[in-house]
Amino acid sequence: VQLQASGGGVVQAGASLRLSCTASGDTLADYAIGWFRQAPGKEREGLSCTTSDDLARHTVNSLKGRFTISRDNAKNTFYLQMNNLKPGDTAVYYCAADLDIDNYSGEYYCRDGSDEFDYWGQGTLVTVSS
Numbered sequence: 001v002q003l004q005a006s007g008g009g010v011v012q013a014g015a016s017l018r019l020s021c022t023a024s025g026d027t028l029a030d031y032a033i034g035w036f037r038q039a040p041g042k043e044r045e046g047l048s049c050t051t052s053d054d055l056a057r058h059t060v061n062s063l064k065g066r067f068t069i070s071r072d073n074a075k076n077t078f079y080l081q082m083n084n085l086k087p088g089d090t091a092v093y094y095c096a097a098d099l100d101i102d103n104y105s106g107e108y109y110c111r112d113g114s115d116e117f118d119y120w121g122q123g124t125l126v127t128v129s130s
Contacts, residue, residue: 001026001119005095008124011085015128019080021095021121029073032100034109034117035080037091037126044094046110048080051100058106085128095121 007019019035034049048069050057059067066085071078082089096117098104104113 001028001031001097003095003097003119003121005093005121005124008093008126010127010129013086013128013130015085016081016083017085017126019082019093019095019124019126020077021079022075022077023097024076027073028071028076028078028097030099031097031119032104032106032109032117033069033071033078033098034096034106034114035067035069035093036096036114037089037093039091042091044114045091046114047093049106049109051104051106051109053100056105056107058110060110082126085126087128087130090126090128092123092125094123 002024004022032051035047036044038044048059066083068081097119098117
């Protein structure tokens with residue numbers, strides 16, 4: 001499966017953005033999905049992940065209430081809604097997908113299982129100015 005991320009840009013603090021990740025080559029409904037980010041000089045960070053059945057959705061505690069993952073299998077697309085953006089959210093954001101056959105939870109995927117994701121989008125840059 002190929003993933004195409006989009007929706008990044010330059011915004012002011014307090015703004016909202018919705019990132020999109022469109023899959024091609026296979027049916028997204030069979031995949032666990034996730035969003036990650038990497039800021040300059042920092043390690044990659046898992047943000048929000050969910051399983052193919054969307055029953056084990058997880059968002060890291062520090063972002064709960066501001067970031068939300070969702071999926072639209074009919075459009076083969078998933079999203080990351082980001083609200084009340086802060087300068088500390090500036091990073092390259094990546095989407096990822098893994099054929100969901102191991103019954104991992106969204107929490108596992110985001111916290112420890114980033115290497116389980118076999119497919120990654122190219123990244124989209126989000127810059128938040130103060």
